[in-house]
Every structure is written in C-alpha cells, then in structure tokens.
Amino acid sequence: MVSDAESAPVFAKPVTLREVAAAAGVSVATASKALNGQGxxxxxxxxxxxxxxxxxxxxxxxxxxxxxxxxxxxxxxLTNDTYGRFSLPLMAGVSDALVDNGVSVFLCNVEDxxxxxxxxxxxxxxxxxxxxxxxxxxxxxxxPVDLSNLRVPVVYAFTQPDAGAIGLVSxxxxxxxxxxxxxxxxxxRRIAHVSGPSSFEVVNTRADAYRAVLEENNLAVSExxxxxxxxxxxxxxxxxxxxxxxxxxxxxxxxxxxxxxxVIDALRERGVGVPDDVGVIGFDNWEIVAEATRPPLxxxxxxxxxxxxxxxxxxxxxxxxxxxxxxxRKLPCRLVVRQSCGRPPGG
Amino acid sequence: MVSDAESAPVFAKPVTLREVAAAAGVSVATASKALNGQGxxxxxxxxxxxxxxxxxxxxxxxxxxxxxxxxxxxxxxLTNDTYGRFSLPLMAGVSDALVDNGVSVFLCNVEDxxxxxxxxxxxxxxxxxxxxxxxxxxxxxxxPVDLSNLRVPVVYAFTQPDAGAIGLVSxxxxxxxxxxxxxxxxxxRRIAHVSGPSSFEVVNTRADAYRAVLEENNLAVSExxxxxxxxxxxxxxxxxxxxxxxxxxxxxxxxxxxxxxxVIDALRERGVGVPDDVGVIGFDNWEIVAEATRPPLxxxxxxxxxxxxxxxxxxxxxxxxxxxxxxxRKLPCRLVVRQSCGRPPGG
DNA sequence: TCTCACTGAGAAAACCTTTTCCCAAACCGC
DNA sequence: GCGGTTTGGGAAAAGGTTTTCTCAGTGAGA
Numbered sequence: 001m002v003s004d005a006e007s008a009p010v011f012a013k014p015v016t017l018r019e020v021a022a023a024a025g026v027s028v029a030t031a032s033k034a035l036n037g038q039g040x041x042x043x044x045x046x047x048x049x050x051x052x053x054x055x056x057x058x059x060x061x062x063x064x065x066x067x068x069x070x071x072x073x074x075x076x077x078l079t080n081d082t083y084g085r086f087s088l089p090l091m092a093g094v095s096d097a098l099v100d101n102g103v104s105v106f107l108c109n110v111e112d113x114x115x116x117x118x119x120x121x122x123x124x125x126x127x128x129x130x131x132x133x134x135x136x137x138x139x140x141x142x143x144p145v146d147l148s149n150l151r152v153p154v155v156y157a158f159t160q161p162d163a164g165a166i167g168l169v170s171x172x173x174x175x176x177x178x179x180x181x182x183x184x185x186x187x188x189r190r191i192a193h194v195s196g197p198s199s200f201e202v203v204n205t206r207a208d209a210y211r212a213v214l215e216e217n218n219l220a221v222s223e224x225x226x227x228x229x230x231x232x233x234x235x236x237x238x239x240x241x242x243x244x245x246x247x248x249x250x251x252x253x254x255x256x257x258x259x260x261x262x263v264i265d266a267l268r269e270r271g272v273g274v275p276d277d278v279g280v281i282g283f284d285n286w287e288i289v290a291e292a293t294r295p296p297l298x299x300x301x302x303x304x305x306x307x308x309x310x311x312x313x314x315x316x317x318x319x320x321x322x323x324x325x326x327x328x329r330k331l332p333c334r335l336v337v338r339q340s341c342g343r344p345p346g347g
Numbered sequence: 348m349v350s351d352a353e354s355a356p357v358f359a360k361p362v363t364l365r366e367v368a369a370a371a372g373v374s375v376a377t378a379s380k381a382l383n384g385q386g387x388x389x390x391x392x393x394x395x396x397x398x399x400x401x402x403x404x405x406x407x408x409x410x411x412x413x414x415x416x417x418x419x420x421x422x423x424x425l426t427n428d429t430y431g432r433f434s435l436p437l438m439a440g441v442s443d444a445l446v447d448n449g450v451s452v453f454l455c456n457v458e459d460x461x462x463x464x465x466x467x468x469x470x471x472x473x474x475x476x477x478x479x480x481x482x483x484x485x486x487x488x489x490x491p492v493d494l495s496n497l498r499v500p501v502v503y504a505f506t507q508p509d510a511g512a513i514g515l516v517s518x519x520x521x522x523x524x525x526x527x528x529x530x531x532x533x534x535x536r537r538i539a540h541v542s543g544p545s546s547f548e549v550v551n552t553r554a555d556a557y558r559a560v561l562e563e564n565n566l567a568v569s570e571x572x573x574x575x576x577x578x579x580x581x582x583x584x585x586x587x588x589x590x591x592x593x594x595x596x597x598x599x600x601x602x603x604x605x606x607x608x609x610v611i612d613a614l615r616e617r618g619v620g621v622p623d624d625v626g627v628i629g630f631d632n633w634e635i636v637a638e639a640t641r642p643p644l645x646x647x648x649x650x651x652x653x654x655x656x657x658x659x660x661x662x663x664x665x666x667x668x669x670x671x672x673x674x675x676r677k678l679p680c681r682l683v684v685r686q687s688c689g690r691p692p693g694g
Numbered sequence: 695t696c697t698c699a700c701t702g703a704g705a706a707a708a709c710c711t712t713t714t715c716c717c718a719a720a721c722c723g724c
Numbered sequence: 725g726c727g728g729t730t731t732g733g734g735a736a737a738a739g740g741t742t743t744t745c746t747c748a749g750t751g752a753g754a
Contacts (some may be wrong), residue, residue: 011498014475016740027704032742039743041702062473063419064740067410067709074474077454083635084435092429092456099455099463104470107424107454108446109439116446123451126409127421128361151358231639258639265612288430292578292605363710374734379712386713388732411710414739 015056024052035060066128075315076106076124078117078145081137085286086304090135090158093308101316103130110145117145125151131315135159135308139169140201153318157311158304166318167328168311170302172202175333176209179253179281179300182335184217186343188251188279193224194237194263195255203255206283210253222249229255234262242270250278251341257282257289257299264293264340275342285336296338307331362403371399382407413475422662423453423471425464425492428484432633433505433651437482440655441504448663450477457492464492472498478662482506486516487548500665504658505651513665514675515658517649519549522680523556526600526628526647529682531564533690535598535626540571541584541610542602550602553630557600569596576602581609589617597625598688604629604636604646611640611687622689632683643685654678 021031026049033039034049035058052058066072077094081087095105106124110117124132131152134143136159147154148162161167183191193210195203207224214221225240227233234254242248254260260282267274274280274295282290285301310331318324368378373396380386381396382405399405413419424441428434442452453471457464471479478499481490483506494501495509508514530538540557542550554571561568572587574580581601589595601607607629614621621627621642629637632648657678665671 011500014498017742018740028741029705029743030703033703036742039703040700045702059469059473061414061475061740063410063414063475064709065742067408067414067711067740068742070709072410082435082439084431088429088431088435091454095454095456099466099470102470104453104455104474106451107438107442108451109442119446122406123446123449126406127451128408128410151361153358258635261639288605292608364712365710375711376713376735377733380733383712386733387730392732408710411739412712414710414741415712417739 014061015058017058017060020049020053020056020058023056024049070128071130071319072128073101073103074106074127074129075103075312075319076108076120076129076132078108078110078120078132078134078143078147079136080110080112080117080143081135082109082111083137085284086137086158087135089304090308090311093305093310094133094157094312095308096305097309097312098316103312103316110143112144114144117143121145121147121150130319131155133157133311133315134161135311138200139172153315155311155315155318157307161326161328164326166314166324166326168307168314169328169330170304170307171330171332172205172302173209174330175283175300175302176206176253177213178333178335179283180210180213182281182298182337182341183251183253183279184213184219186251186279186341189219190222190247190249191219191251191253192222192241192249193253193255194234194241194259195224195226196229196233196259198226206255227259229258231258231262231265234259234264235266238263238266238270242267242272248278252278252280254280254282257284257286257297260297260299260340261289261293264295264297268294275340279341281335281341290336290338293340295340297340298338299336300333301336302333303331361408362405364405364407367396367400367403367405370403371396417475418477418666419475420448420450421453421474421476422450422659422666423455423467423476423479425455425457425467425479425481425490425494426483427457427459427490428482429456429458430484432631433484434482436651437505437655437658440652440657441480441659442655443652444656444659445663450659450663457490459491461491464490468492468494468497477666478502480504480658480662481508482658485547486519500662502658502662502665504654508673508675511673513661513671513673515654515661516675516677517651517654518677518679519552520556521677522630522647522649523553523600524560525680525682526630527557527560529628529645529684529688530598530600530626531560531566533598533626533688536566537569537594537596538566538598538600539569539588539596540600540602541581541588541606542571542573543576543580543606545573553602574606576605578605578609578612581606581611582613585610585613585617589614589619595625599625599627601627601629604631604633604644607644607646607687608636608640611642611644615641622687626688628682628688637683637685640687642687644687645685646683647680648683649680650678 017028017031021028031049034046079087108120110120132154135157136143142160156167211221225237252263260280264274264280282297282299285299290297290299364375364378368375378396381393426434455467457467479501482504483490489507503514558568572584599610607627611621611627619625629644629646632646637644637646
C-alpha cells in the first residue's frame with residue numbers, strides 16, 4: 001500500500017512551455033516569444049513569463065527545437081584510435097570548441113571494422129547530426145568508412161581526407177624542422193635521425209625536412225635509420241650508430257617519444273651522456289613518456305588539441321553554410337624543451 | 348548565371364515519411380505501419396511501401412521519434428580523465444554495449460571545472476539524454492559535478508558514486524590477490540609491495556589484500572613501500588629494498604605498470620635478473636608499458652572495457668524502468684601473464 | 695466621427711513520426 | 725437479405741517548440 005517507498009526512483013517529468021504559458025496566463029506563442037526575446041509585448045508581461053519559467057525550472061526541449069530548426073546542434077566524431085593516444089587530445093579540442101556553441105559531440109569508435117563504421121554513421125545520420133568529424137590514428141590512411149556524399153558536411157582531422165573534402169593535419173615537416181634547427185642552434189653538428197617504418201608517410205615527410213635543414217646548414221646528412229615505433233628499435237638504432245667505427249652523432253632526432261626513450265636508455269647503458277655527449281629530441285610530446293626519460297625529453301608537440309579546436313570550428317562554419325575551400329590545411333607544431341638537449345657544447 | 352558550379356556543396360534534403368507515402372499512394376499512417384511491421388494490410392501493400400521507401404532512401408527522423416517516444420536513445424558520458432588512460436577503454440566498452448541497442452553516446456570532458464561540468468550536464472539534459480554515465484580518473488573521488496536529483500538515471504563507473512546510486516568499480520583487492528597468489532604458486536617467498544601514495548584508496552585496498560594473502564600462505568609480511576605512481580619511485584624503491592643489509596625480496600608486486608617499469612630498469616642496472624632472481628608484477632596492464640619492459644611485464648588488468656559494457660547495460664536497464672539495487676558492484680580483474688615472473692625457481 | 699497606424703497577444707501551421715481510434719467494404723452464417 | 729465480424733486502410737491527435745499571420749483594442753490625426 002505504501003507505494004511511495006519503492007526502490008526504483010521515479011523521475012520528474014520535464015516542465016513544458018505549455019505549462020509555463022498556463023501558469024503565466026498567456027498562450028504558448030507568447031511564452032515562447034517572451035523567453036526568446038522575440039515578438040512584441042509589454043516588458044511587464046515578458047518579465048512575468050520569464051519569472052514563471054524560472055520558478056518552474058523550465059528548460060526547452062531540444063528535440064522539439066531541433067525538429068523545427070532542422071539542426072540538432074550535435075556532431076559526430078568518428079575515430080578508429082581505440083587506444084586514444086591521438087584521438088583523445090583531439091577530441092578534447094573539438095568538444096572544447098563546440099560546447100560553447102551549444103553543440104554536443106557523439107563519440108563513435110569504429111575500430112577498423114567496416115560494418116561498425118557503417119552502423120555508427122547511419123546512427124549519426126538518423127539522429128540528424130549537423131556534421132561529422134573524422135579522425136584516426138594514422139594521418140596517411142583513410143578511415144574504414146565511406147563518408148562521401150553524405151547529407152552533412154564532413155571535416156577530416158589527423159586522417160586522410162576524401163577528395164574534395166577539408167582536412168586538417170599537423171605540419172610534420174615544420175615540426176621536424178623545429179627539432180633539427182634547435183639542434184643546429186645548439187651547435188650540434190652530427191645530427192642523426194631515427195624514425196619509424198617508411199610505410200608511414202610522416203616518416204618520409206619528416207626525413208625530408210631533416211635532410212633539408214641539414215643541407216641548409218651545411219651539415220653532413222647521414223641516412224635516416226628507419227625501423228619501428230618502439231623502444232626496442234631505439235635501442236637497436238643506438239647500437240648501430242655507436243657500435244661501428246664511423247663518426248658518432250652528437251644529436252639524435254627521433255620519430256616518436258618511444259623511440260627516443262629507447263635511445264636515451266641505450267645511450268645511458270653505453271655510458272654516453274645525455275645531453276652532454278648527445279642531444280635527443282622526440283616527437284609527439286607524450287608527457288607520460290617524455291617526463292619519465294632520464295633526463296626528461298625535449299619533444300615536438302603536434303598541438304592536437306588546437307587541431308581539434310580548428311576542426312570543430314571549421315565544421316561549424318560549414319554547417320552554417322559558409323563555403324570553405326577543400327584541401328589539406330597544416331597546423332604548426334611546437335617544440336617543448338626539456339632537458340635532453342642541453343646548452344651548446346661549447347657554451 | 349551558371350549557379351550549379353558553386354563551390355559550397357548543397358546537401359540533399361532527407362526524404363520524409365510523407366514523401367514515401369505519397370509516392371506509394373497511401374497515407375502516412377499506413378506507410379508508418381508498413382515500415383514498422385505494425386497494423387494490418389495486405390502483404391502486397393506492405394511490400395510495395397517498403398520497396399518505395401528503400402528506393403527513395405527513406406530513413407526515419409530520430410528527432411521526431413524521440414520527441415514522441417520521450418526517449419532519445421542517447422546517453423551522456425561524463426569524464427574528467429582528459430588523458431584517457433582509464434576513460435578510453437571504458438568508453439569503448441560503453442559504446443560497444445550501447446551501439447547494438449541503437450543508443451549513441453555523448454562524450455563530455457568536464458576537466459576538473461565545475462562550471463564546465465554544469466554546462467555539459469545541462470546540455471545533456473536539454474538534449475534529453477536517457478541517462479548519464481559518470482566516470483573519472485580516480486576511483487575514490489567524486490566527479491566535480493552534481494548529479495543528484497537529475498531527471499534521468501545515472502550510473503557511476505570507475506568513480507565514486509553518490510549515495511543511493513549505482514557504481515561499478517574494479518575489484519582491486521581481488522586483483523591484488525591474483526598477483527600475490529601467482530607469486531606464491533610460483534614459489535616466491537619474500538614478496539615485496541611497492542605502490543603509490545596512501546592518499547589513494549586503492550593503494551590501501553591492494554596493500555591489505557597483499558598482506559592477507561601473505562598471511563594465508565604463512566609468509567613474512569614486509570611493510571608496503573608507498574610513494575608515487577612514477578618510474579622514478581620504482582627506482583628509488585629498488586634502491587631501498589636492495590641497498591640495505593636486510594633480506595632481499597624475490598618478488599615485487601607493483602601498484603602500477605610505471606612503477607614496475609622503474610623497478611625492472613633499476614633491477615637490471617643492479618645486475619639483478621628478472622625473472623630469475625626477482626619476479627615483478629604490475630597493475631593496470633597498460634600494454635604500451637607492459638610490453639616495452641625487458642622482459643615484458645606480467646600485470647593485473649582491470650577489465651575496463653567490461654566495466655564499461657556493464658555500466659552501459661546497467662544504465663540501459665535503469666532507463667527501461669527496471670529497478671536496480673543501489674550500491675557499489677565490483678568486477679573481477681584478470682592477470683595477464685607475460686615474462687616478468689618466470690617459472691618457479693626450483694622447477 | 696472616421697480612418698490610420700500601431701500595440702499586444704493569440705491561433706494555427708509547421709517540423710516528422712507513431713498510434714489510437716474509426717470507417718467502409720467485404721465476407722460469414724443463417 | 726440481414727446482423728455481425730473481419731479486413732484494409734485512413735484521419736487525427738500527440739509530442740514540444742517556433743513563427744507567421746491575424747485580430748481586437750487604443751490613441752492620434754483629420
């Protein structure tokens with residue numbers, strides 16, 4: 001009999017505009033206009049309605065608004081980066097740029113599963129997202145999803161865009177330049193480059209920039225050592241660089257922070273001082289790695305959060321009907337200096 | 348004059364049920380029923396309508412459906428784990444459990460900002476989410492958001508639940524048992540424990556379990572070494588354990604994988620063999636760390652994806668009106684065996 | 695007093711779908 | 725041929741909001 005002591009909580013029904021209008025003794029039309037600052041009415045009426053709405057805790061139903069406006073203030077974020085190394089900062093940037101505009105973000109992890117991707121995209125479209133941001137774990141690959149000819153605009157961030165679409169990526173060449181030029185400024189003369197597999201486009205982009213900077217500075221170019229994205233490869237690369245009888249580098253620019261970690265550990269094991277004997281720079285600025293190396297690692301940061309923010313804003317302007325030139329836009333990296341490069345050897 | 352060559356693409360207007368009905372020569376009511384398998388009509392009519400819908404590429408507008416059903420098939424996922432170490436696997440699990448039920452997930456990063464949290468929660472409620480999952484980077488802390496007395500059900504995962512709410516966490520005591528019992532089975536007799544700061548509840552939970560297992564096995568309990576969650580602390584702990592004249596451990600159970608990494612590195616630097624002289628087990632099973640240690644690290648996995656899945660399903664049943672007992676539910680961990688423990692010394 | 699312009703506010707359509715009736719026609723048994 | 729049932733399908737309300745159109749009243753100028 002005592003039914004109000006049930007364990008399942010009962011959730012209050014949201015108050016509607018109709019109820020506000022009734023409570024204020026006006027029509028829904030007037031109530032709507034009062035709350036939106038539209039229409040004509042006495043300041044008195046408007047204030048009274050506002051006051052009632054406030055008191056009743058009225059919050060407009062976005063579903064109804066969206067239906068009418070044909071705009072849901074919602075976007076989808078597609079990623080196949082389950083691990084989140086790159087997606088998460090990017091996502092944070094996207095969300096950050098959009099939340100202030102009242103736009104919420106659906107997160108869709110499509111793994112590398114075509115069926116799952118299709119499923120998510122259709123769910124997005126059915127839910128009437130205003131647009132879609134596609135991002136991935138690898139800049140030179142397409143997401144395993146077909147996003148062409150969708151009913152909504154699409155922006156690609158940190159993944160390969162479809163033809164005719166808008167893509168935002170980090171300026172890897174610029175990032176590599178930052179690192180190598182930093183070494184040059186510090187007076188390092190024999191700068192090596194240890195990077196990931198050449199099947200990654202960024203590996204070649206960065207290697208090219210590395211060569212270019214060395215040539216600009218009249219320094220000898222040693223062929224980049226390409227391997228895996230792992231610590232183990234960093235170890236092995238050091239063995240190759242320091243094992244032979246050739247001239248040894250006084251600086252190593254690494255393709256990512258894990259390689260750099262391996263390099264630093266291997267150098268220490270050989271009794272080579274970092275940064276005194278050899279400077280090391282990584283890529284990605286993955287703090288958890290960069291701050292755990294001994295000494296802490298100077299690294300190139302791709303500014304993924306900014307990339308995400310830019311992607312969010314680009315999508316928003318597309319949704320707003322602004323035409324935008326298709327193509328790939330590159331955003332600058334920045335060098336985060338810690339202690340693995342030191343002062344110039346001579347000074 | 349040639350206006351069809353504009354650069355801004357024009358997006359096709361979605362086709363509505365009304366249009367399908369018109370094309371099929373029936374009323375919208377009939378069309379709706381035909382597509383949903385409701386109502387009565389000749390199989391012929393139903394098939395014809397289906398065919399027309401298919402041909403026109405009709406997809407029902409979820410906004411309209413949601414408005415009518417008072418259910419948006421949408422949930423919000425709140426987190427303050429910007430870094431994503433714990434959130435991301437959890438998120439993947441949530442999304443995984445829900446996508447098959449047609450439910451999409453809003454991702455909301457609230458940082459540690461109360462204002463931002465409030466903003467996101469209100470946006471969610473306005474968008475009429477069916478429920479909210481709260482998750483964090485720390486099990487023993489509340490999210491900086493007030494989720495009590497919301498109009499929708501809330502499930503907490505990997506974060507401290509409000510009183511009377513449902514929370515899912517990993518069974519840290521069980522996880523610690525797995526590790527220490529594994530050592531015991533392997534015949535290790537002097538098992539040490541190196542963990543994070545005692546301000547973390549899990550540190551104490553795991554330490555208690557560690558002590559309990561040792562006592563159950565009639566082994567000497569050495570006081571856990573508590574410090575930071577870092578590699579550096581792992582190093583220092585090894586210095587303490589192996590620097591003095593006391594008996595040295597033959598196994599070290601670490602509070603997370605980073606500490607374990609530091610421990611293993613420090614042991615190698617001292618010439619202590621892993622796993623031959625000392626076995627090491629970590630916690631978190633963070634693959635990128637666990638697989639980079641030499642040898643690869645045996646570690647306790649908290650099954651965060653499962654946790655996420657469970658949280659998603661729990662929320663779903665709550666949304667469906669099923670009453671559920673409030674309280675904290677603990678989900679089992681599992682031990683991922685790699686090579687840092689080895690075979691029993693005697694066998 | 696008669697228009698004119700303006701003011702304040704309401705009625706109703708629109709957004710798109712689902713669902714509950716309701717109705718006409720056909721069919722049944724008698 | 726007649727009451728009753730089944731069949732196939734439509735009309736309309738509902739969900740919550742926005743917006744356009746309309747309208748009654750008011751004060752002013754002629």
